Amino acid sequence: MGAGPGGREPFPPPAITPRCHSTHRHGLAGHPARQDHPHVSCPPHSPWTRAPAAVQRLSPRTAQKADLSGEAAGATINHSLALIHRLQELLRNGNASDTTLRVRTAGSDEVKVFHTHQLLLALQSEAFESLLHNQTVVTLHEPADNAALFEKFIRYLYCGEISILLHQAIPLHRLASKYRVSTLQRGVAEYMKSHLPSESSQGHVVGWYHYAVQIGDAGLQESCLQFLAWNLSAVMGGAEWATVSAELLVLLLERSDLVLQSELELYTAVEEWVGRTQAEAPVVVKVLRSIRYAMIPPSHLFQLQKQSAAIVQHYGAIQDLLFQAFQFHAASPIHFAKYFDVNCSMFLPRNYLAGSWGSPWVINNPARDDRSTSFQTQLGPSSHDTSKRVTWNVLFSPRWLPVSLRPVYSDSVSGAIQSIRIEDGRPRLVITPAMTSPDFAGVSFQKTVLVGVRQQGRIFVKHAYSFHQSTDELPDFLAHADLQKRTSEYLIDNSLHLHLIVKPVYHSLIRVRK
Template structure:
């Protein structure tokens, strides 16, 4: 009959002390085992040690620490018996709390209190399961008690699960939490995800929870990915109507809309139908007037009198067909592919009927000249194959007009790469930019393994691009 591994009463403290000695000795042996003996083998029984530690927590043998977890705003108290040695090994906060006492009362919000037992278990086994809804609470506990490894682990989980599906959405709340914790890395990751997937965020329940500071930060960015500037105006109007911010915030947000990027007929509709502008039209009258001036004259003439190098005249990443083309490449590791598409010369109504044709070339394994195979009898086929494996994906976008040189206009080329599908949605994970003087996107998908069907860059064995051409006007002659 198999013997039970349940620890015997009274031996827990001795086991902990012995375990500490064993770990220290093992670490010392590992450091000194630089090893010239090629027959040396590492015996790893760490899983057995972890199992014994978990049994200590489960059965409560020789516990010398009592944690009383009181839920904030409630009379509920949860009692957890633990061992000071394991708590203080990873947390200097617990080391201070248990310096002169064995019973500690901790006050935690409800979301943290319900996970505190899972948090304590981490001290015994170094692992825990995590769900989207638990991330903030676990990160808050790890931060509060200075459990740095767990804090980094939860942060990394959040950064890699921004595109995961959740019923209520989570990226906006993660951003607000990152701001409250001064976690600039997580904050920037969330902000970038929101900017690159704004069309999806604006139609979700999260949109109403966007804070005033976050809204101001978003509408000022040039890398927003959305269908059009009209879409942004409509979503901003909805947010203002729901949240009723003060007049200064409304003014800042409305003045960040890029009205010159909206065609004249849509500007007229906004003025006529928007209840928001009926109340706050005085905030943006000058901008609307300037936008109509922009559309009614040639860009060269307009640039003589106004500064067109400011953000108001810089297009964002618009997904409309006027600005670029979607490109889905099936089985992208197989052959070179090409695409032709047209965009309008510029956002001005004066240029909207003028079209530019662009040619795009995608190659899955392009090789620099120095690495290209030499097809001769002196070079083996295996060597040629190895060189092909060293190739990298290449994307080149050029104008069909030779020597494209239009006075006062340059073009920024942007490629969005979607990497994950959630219920039919493609989320943008990578954005590449080059300017007119450059045709090729450097480091394009440099780390993508397109040979694997499981590659994170592929959606159902296809590569999802969206190429965007952004015309940028420049002032040539300043009128006095």
């Protein structure tokens, strides 16, 4: 016969040999049983003894091709969804269950009974592994909100999937922590961090912060605290403001990155909190002394002294702060700085959204080309400087290339240029003063850029970038943003929403000995 495909010799015809006779059963597919069977006698020229020779005639190249063709035909058969469905049916019907969980709620006669399987519970939960050891019936005591979600929790142990709503986050995390289901514990914590801006009628961020403090989750605490600081105006106008603890309120009032309309708005909300919570006198005094009265115009300070019930009641504890605030507004900043330390929080503005401190800037189609704008701010918070204006020029570039990515010529290859893509660039934001003035003496400017995004149907501040007067350009501005995509999380109706803030900071020049 001629050569086979590819010029290879065809397989040799099998040798014709007598079939071995045996009184025992033949092998698979009609082949005789193996030679080493104790009751089978095969002649030396049996095909079983010649198989290695046939294999040796198969070249390594041919064998490799056969293996590769087998790999190319490989596939994955995935019936995991069907398996999960069967596990759910196993829990629902209680088939072959070997463990009974009885869940009782304090103050209630209701008992929820679950027929479960010890193996599945122990695989997911370290606590259940030890709790169910040598026990078939276990009674569990849970608070009402935990008991209401216990069926959902057990179902997760069977199928590894769970749906969750805002008000269910804390009890589910509590169950996952109690029974040491680490995967669910981490999953619920990440859900809470990513759903801080979600809309809810009663609010949830304050409650999540207090829960994070209770369980010692520092990461969740910081995420909640930062969200509250950057979106404080919305929080103060909501139902959850009354649920803020004294400890949380003091932590917020100590921060300079609070985003709100003005210090007067903050004081009004704090006074409302004092009236609703009926806090004890030491707590109220600590809160009132955290207000930056120097950031409130004198005309409003006069009104507060006469009209604010909190100030009237605790005037003796804060009168030194009020007196210093009036002095701050009465004297020139340079003269005031000779006698008082102006580098303290009392004289440092927060991130005020009022027009005298900055300006919003909505950039339509920010990936298209460079943009520029200008705005004015007051020179400083002192009454001597509120009428003086500073003009600021702003440049936005959507595709600025850092030095490391800019085209450079190579000496080794004539005319060679680094290959770059326009999407390699990152957004650039530059803020510079359009003027200089002798009034700038003793004043420096801290610039802050707020970036607003929309999530869960709600607009909130996602980033707050700050940089000093000595730096015109904001480093790492939206370094990881994807403004080239219309689906970018940083775009609201295909626009980039920014708010530019300039905070004047006074400095002590010459100190006069007292």
